[in-house]
Amino acid sequence: MACARFSLACLSIWVFSASVAQSIRPVIVIRAGTLLAVPGQPPRVRQTLIIRDGRIADVRDGFVSLEDAGAGARAQLVDLSSQFVLPGMIDLHVHLTTEAEEGEALRVVTRDAADLALVGLRHARETLNAGFTTVLDLGTARQAHNEAVYALRRAIEGGLAIGPRLLIAGSPISATGSSRTGHFSDAVQAIVGPDGTCDGPENCSRVVRQQVANGADAINLYITGSIGDLRLVEQAMTDSEMRAVIATAHALGRKVIADGHFAQGINAALRSGADIIDTAPWPDSESIRLMRRNGVFLEPHMHAFVVAVGEMRSGSTTVADQPDSPILARLRSVLSRPFSAQRAYESGVRLAYGSDAGIVRHGDNAGDLLQLMRIGLSPMQAIEVATLNSAEAIGLRREIGSLEVGKRADIIATERSPLDDIAELNSVTFVMRDGHVFKMH
Amino acid sequence: MSSKCISGLTLLGTVLVSFAAGSHEPTGAANDAPILIVWAGTLLADPGRAPSANQSIVIRNGLIERVSSGRLSAASIGSKPERTHILDLSALYVLPGLFDLHVHLSTEPDPAGSLDEVTLTSADLALRAAANAEKTLRAGFTTVLDMGTGRRAHELAVYAVRDAIASGRVQGPRILAVGSPVSSPGNSRTSRFQPDVERVVAPQGVCSGPEDCRRAVREQVQRGADVINFYNTGSLLSPASPAQTFTDEEMHAIVETAHSLNRKAVADGAGTPGSAAGVNAAIRAGADWVDTVIFPGKDTWPLLAKAGRNYAPHLYAVVAAVGEDEAHLSEGSMGWLPTPVLEVLFKLKRATPAAVAAHAAGIRMVFASDAGVFAHGKNAGEFEQYVKAGLTRAEAIATATVNAAAVLGTSADSGTLEPGKRADLIAVSGDPLSDIRVLNNVRVVVRSGEVVKDEGAEGAHP
Numbered sequence: 013m014a015c016a017r018f019s020l021a022c023l024s025i026w027v028f029s030a031s032v033a034q035s036i037r038p039v040i041v042i043r044a045g046t047l048l049a050v051p052g053q054p055p056r057v058r059q060t061l062i063i064r065d066g067r068i069a070d071v072r073d074g075f076v077s078l079e080d081a082g083a084g085a086r087a088q089l090v091d092l093s094s095q096f097v098l099p100g101m102i103d104l105h106v107h108l109t110t111e112a113e114e115g116e117a118l119r120v121v122t123r124d125a126a127d128l129a130l131v132g133l134r135h136a137r138e139t140l141n142a143g144f145t146t147v148l149d150l151g152t153a154r155q156a157h158n159e160a161v162y163a164l165r166r167a168i169e170g171g172l173a174i175g176p177r178l179l180i181a182g183s184p185i186s187a188t189g190s191s192r193t194g195h196f197s198d199a200v201q202a203i204v205g206p207d208g209t210c211d212g213p214e215n216c217s218r219v220v221r222q223q224v225a226n227g228a229d230a231i232n233l234y235i236t237g238s239i240g241d242l243r244l245v246e247q248a249m250t251d252s253e254m255r256a257v258i259a260t261a262h263a264l265g266r267k268v269i270a271d272g273h274f275a276q277g278i279n280a281a282l283r284s285g286a287d288i289i290d291t292a293p294w295p296d297s298e299s300i301r302l303m304r305r306n307g308v309f310l311e312p313h314m315h316a317f318v319v320a321v322g323e324m325r326s327g328s329t330t331v332a333d334q335p336d337s338p339i340l341a342r343l344r345s346v347l348s349r350p351f352s353a354q355r356a357y358e359s360g361v362r363l364a365y366g367s368d369a370g371i372v373r374h375g376d377n378a379g380d381l382l383q384l385m386r387i388g389l390s391p392m393q394a395i396e397v398a399t400l401n402s403a404e405a406i407g408l409r410r411e412i413g414s415l416e417v418g419k420r421a422d423i424i425a426t427e428r429s430p431l432d433d434i435a436e437l438n439s440v441t442f443v444m445r446d447g448h449v450f451k452m453h
Numbered sequence: 454m455s456s457k458c459i460s461g462l463t464l465l466g467t468v469l470v471s472f473a474a475g476s477h478e479p480t481g482a483a484n485d486a487p488i489l490i491v492w493a494g495t496l497l498a499d500p501g502r503a504p505s506a507n508q509s510i511v512i513r514n515g516l517i518e519r520v521s522s523g524r525l526s527a528a529s530i531g532s533k534p535e536r537t538h539i540l541d542l543s544a545l546y547v548l549p550g551l552f553d554l555h556v557h558l559s560t561e562p563d564p565a566g567s568l569d570e571v572t573l574t575s576a577d578l579a580l581r582a583a584a585n586a587e588k589t590l591r592a593g594f595t596t597v598l599d600m601g602t603g604r605r606a607h608e609l610a611v612y613a614v615r616d617a618i619a620s621g622r623v624q625g626p627r628i629l630a631v632g633s634p635v636s637s638p639g640n641s642r643t644s645r646f647q648p649d650v651e652r653v654v655a656p657q658g659v660c661s662g663p664e665d666c667r668r669a670v671r672e673q674v675q676r677g678a679d680v681i682n683f684y685n686t687g688s689l690l691s692p693a694s695p696a697q698t699f700t701d702e703e704m705h706a707i708v709e710t711a712h713s714l715n716r717k718a719v720a721d722g723a724g725t726p727g728s729a730a731g732v733n734a735a736i737r738a739g740a741d742w743v744d745t746v747i748f749p750g751k752d753t754w755p756l757l758a759k760a761g762r763n764y765a766p767h768l769y770a771v772v773a774a775v776g777e778d779e780a781h782l783s784e785g786s787m788g789w790l791p792t793p794v795l796e797v798l799f800k801l802k803r804a805t806p807a808a809v810a811a812h813a814a815g816i817r818m819v820f821a822s823d824a825g826v827f828a829h830g831k832n833a834g835e836f837e838q839y840v841k842a843g844l845t846r847a848e849a850i851a852t853a854t855v856n857a858a859a860v861l862g863t864s865a866d867s868g869t870l871e872p873g874k875r876a877d878l879i880a881v882s883g884d885p886l887s888d889i890r891v892l893n894n895v896r897v898v899v900r901s902g903e904v905v906k907d908e909g910a911e912g913a914h915p
Contacts, residue, residue, distance in 0.1 A: 076870030126606075126613035133580060134622050172584045331647035 039064050039083035040421070040447060042090045043075045043099035046429060049415040051396040052097065055431065061097070064449035070417060090449065092442060096429045098144025098395065099415050100176075100422030100445060101437070102402035103377045104269070105290060105366025106315055107163065108132040108139070108149050109180075109320045111371050112319070115396075117194045120154065120204055128160035129167075136164060136175025138375035141451050143440035144414055145422035146403075147377075148179040148366075149288075150232045150269065153191045153206040158182055162227055174450060177422070179223040179406065181232040182223035183208030184271065185216065185257050191240045191247035213256035220260040230406060231261040231268045233286065236277035247277040254284040267407050269311070275299050282308060288364055288405050295352050300359045309364040309405040312353035314387075315379035316368035354387035362407035363389075365398040378437045391434045421447040485516050489539045489902055492524050492879065493547035497886075498870040500548065500850040503550060504886070507543070512876040513575045515901035519872055524756060542880045542897060542909055548850065549870050550877030551892075552857030553832045554719075554765050557825025558582040558589070558599050558614065558628070559607045562774075562786040567644040570604060570654060578610035586614055586625030588830035591906050593895030596857070596867065596879035599630040600682050600721065600744075603656040605642045608632050612677045622626040624905060627877075628700065629861070631682035632673040633657035634721065635666065635707055640698040642688045663706035666699070670710040678790030679719045680861075681711035682744075686731030689724025689745070689798075697731035698722075704738035717741040719765070729753050736760050742860050745822055749807050754814040763860045765821035766808045768838035773827035775799045786827040808842035818844070819860050820853035833892045882907060 036204065040063040047059035049071055060068040064082050070081075078087045109128040110116060123131070149161050161180055167173035167437055182190065183206070191206035208223065210216040220231055235254065237245025249257075254270075261268045272278045275296040278289055280312035282302035289295070290308045295303070295310070303310055357363060363384070367377040384394040403413025412420050425442035443451035489512040496508040509525035511518045519530070527537035559582040573581075589597055599611045607751060608630075615628035633656070636642070641656035660833030661670035670681055683714070686706060687694020699707070704720075711718040721744040722728065725887075729750030732743055736756050742763035746753070757764060775798045776785035782795040790798070811818060822832040839849040858868025867875050880897035898906040 124575065124613070125573040126609045127617070129576035130583055130613055130617040130623055133583060154897045159574050160576045163574055163580055166577060167580040167584075173580055185769055 026349045040088050041083050043093045045093045046096045048098040051399045061162045063447045068184050068419050082178040092425050095425040097425045099399045100424050101143050101144045101398040103144045104402050105368050106147045106150045107370030108135045109160050110370040121313045125156040125205045129163045132164045135374035140176045142375045142377050143424040144377050145445040146177040150181045151183050153193050155207045179229040181230045182226050182228035184232040184234050186234040211451045213252045215254045216253045217260040231266050233270045235270045235281040236272035236274045239273040246274040249323035251280050253269045258285045300356050310356050310361050311364040311366040313368040314383035316371045319372050363397045365402045381434045391431045455728035480612040488513050488532045491540045492543045494543045495546045496546040500854045506599045512902045517874050517876050545880035549854045551593045551853040552596045553594045554598040554819050554821050555600050555821030555823050556597045558585045559610045560825040575606040575609040577915045579613045582610050583623045585829035590626045593633045593879040594626050594828045595900045596627045599632045601631045603633045603643045629679040632676050633681050634682040634684050635669050636684040652833050663702045666703045666706045667710045674714045681716050683707050684724030685720040685735040686728040696728040701734050708739045717770050758814050763817045764811045765819045767821045767823040770823035770826045805842050812843050818852045819857045836889045836892050846889045
């Protein structure tokens with residue numbers, strides 16, 4: 013019951029600090045059996061992390077006592093001396109307000125923003141418990157979902173809800189007819205219809221500004237039709253519309269994630285300056301050349317494809333309504349050959365991490381790590397993708413992604429080394445975000 | 454600073470999850486369902502009767518199957534050991550889960566109060582209400598009645614939380630909700646905004662005339678109301694408001710329509726001196742219980758006793774709002790209110806005389822804290838006020854158990870710990886019949902057979 017005792021200590025310290033000065037938080041000293049402070053560099057045994065005000069204040073060799081750490085009388089010791097400690101993971105592709113269950117199409121018209129906020133509340137907790145301390149919600153193009161996700165972020169930041177650092181893209185920017193939302197009768201569509209659609213460069217700039225005004229941290233751009241759409245829209249926006257979206261987002265300091273399923277649109281987005289290419293089951297050699305040349309990250313979320321096809325086989329409706337649809341055949345053909353992400357990776361394209369949780373079950377965000385092994389990454393490289401690479405891709409490399417002095421104290425631990433078995437990251441034993449302990453086994 | 458608190462909450466959350474994994478949902482064949490046996494050091498199975506020492510409560514499928522002396526084991530009840538879990542509360546005092554018939558889960562006692570109504574979305578309010586629901590459950594309240602605010606966003610939030618709790622998505626008490634209180638125009642007790650804004654956030658449940666009031670009640674029930682709350686007098690915070698805010702005919706229509714839809718009707722009023730007329734009219738209209746009633750008339754309690762109806766005072770809210778000391782009114786939970794209002798509130802400590810008189814008149818009292826006016830999770834503060842008003846400790850406990858179940862019409866499945874009833878129980882350290890304040894520190898909470906809080910043994914360490 014170290015866990016219960018710790019929580020009591022936490023609470024009493026909180027009460028104390030609240031009565032003295034809000035800004036002063038007790039120093040936390042973490043003893044790490046093995047510490048992978050900077051993914052990509054070798055781990056070190058017997059390390060001590062010193063956390064002040066939610067950030068890494070120091071990393072020292074050996075197990076340092078509270079006194080030697082200069083931690084003060086109220087300091088807390090977190091003993092992870094038998095654990096493997098690494099930075100919290102980052103998932104740049106989640107949909108917190110949707111769930112991988114049947115009936116999602118109907119829920120679009122039955123759930124209101126309050127219901128969706130509570131759906132997201134549970135998913136946010138599951139995501140953090142799974143070791144993901146930062147996520148990017150890529151939205152659904154529904155206004156009620158936006159309302160729910162923004163409320164959830166306020167609740168997490170205000171201490172009302174438990175969850176990861178929540179970055180939000182708001183509604184994906186899409187051309188009319190390419191929002192990938194379900195179809196309803198005209199009268200219903202007028203109410204729940206897609207948000208974030210635009211046509212023409214001027215209009216698209218305005219819609220981007222609107223998302224940022226709503227609070228978006230990044231812009232999600234739908235550049236092609238969906239793989240699940242038989243119309244085969246290979247480029248959904250004109251080059252000038254994409255350039256307008258990306259230039260406006262960049263002017264407002266927001267990264268652009270371009271989500272596309274076909275090479276034509278992907279290449280247009282790459283030429284327009286997109287920062288991250290999302291999905292991309294079929295990039296061609298031109299896509300790969302452009303990604304390398306522009307230093308663009310590819311976020312492949314391969315696990316979601318595996319899950320989607322598996323569910324279609326079992327007759328579920330996550331991607332298509334008919335189990336024998338041409339869409340399924342198309343997905344099967346994708347899965348029958350090596351993921352193109354492998355070719356991209358082998359050609360030197362950098363990868364970022366995304367799970368597409370919402371298609372994949374929330375809390376199973378780590379599932380893509382195994383897929384990364386399958387396309388040839390080592391466990392260390394996969395961890396690098398889910399930490400430093402993703403931090404850099406979203407523009408937060410100075411804040412998160414490694415446990416270096418000055419960065420956020422987003423820390424997780426596993427029982428055994430994930431460098432030996434990546435599956436260790438499916439059962440994270442310890443989670444700290446911003447210096448607050450959220451999970452401790 | 455609040456996030457620090459969250460660290461603690463999270464770990465508790467983890468504990469909750471691990472218990473939920475062993476929850477006692479029906480799993481096909483009833484006889485194969487997991488069994489929870491609770492060993493109670495002392496058991497107050499039926500508040501109003503004497504407690505018994507060393508009892509065992511056998512729980513299956515969320516219901517109490519059996520209550521017996523001694524410590525039953527899997528072997529002694531013929532169940533499979535691997536399907537039987539023992540919850541050892543032999544060092545604790547066990548009693549039924551508590552009811553609070555007056556909470557506002559979506560509101561907080563903070564100075565942003567009015568501004569919240571025009572800044573927060575139903576999603577924000579749902580998350581707030583979910584956090585408050587968890588606090589309330591952990592304080593030992595397994596059933597609450599949310600009395601609404603008159604705002605649509607609050608309605609949506611509370612219904613969403615009620616449904617999320619019922620489906621197991623969120624931890625909280627069983628929530629009954631009134632939706633929005635039914636009120637007459639101008640008497641909805643909501644803040645006023647400029648007319649264009651007022652149109653958008655307009656108070657819900659407003660009606661005028663008996664026919665329109667029938668419609669208003671039906672609309673609340675259609676939206677999901679479990680109970681109908683109507684404002685029969687002016688507001689506590691505006692002393693100039695009317696003594697009776699609905700006509701006798703309107704009140705009859707409201708109560709009759711609620712009853713026709715199998716909903717209880719509660720009349721919330723008489724926070725202002727001289728407004729007993731509204732309370733008396735509500736009693737004559739057949740309200741199932743009257744809430745608040747700080748200023749009863751001479752005839753109010755005899756009328757209520759004769760009608761065989763009930764009274765829900767909320768005494769602690771006033772104490773919490775203004776503190777105990779007239780010289781330091783601003784130190785209470787509503788200390789941000791203007792001084793004249795605080796002075797009015799302080800005088801409202803006269804509520805205790807009203808409760809004393811009601812108790813003396815033999816009126817059945819039900820527990821109602823008004824949490825939301827003060828911090829959620831502190832609901833049990835109400836008990837001590839009841840004891841101050843002259844109730845015995847057993848009577849005070851009865852208000853939040855047997856009495857509450859009776860006025861809600863749910864005595865058949867809740868209110869006491871007897872075979873066939875829902876397994877909602879709590880445990881405290883110490884004897885609440887000797888010191889009612891032990892209820893402020895509930896150690897163990899079981900809701901529908903699921904252990905949602907267990908700080909029985911471990912909670913004892915500092």
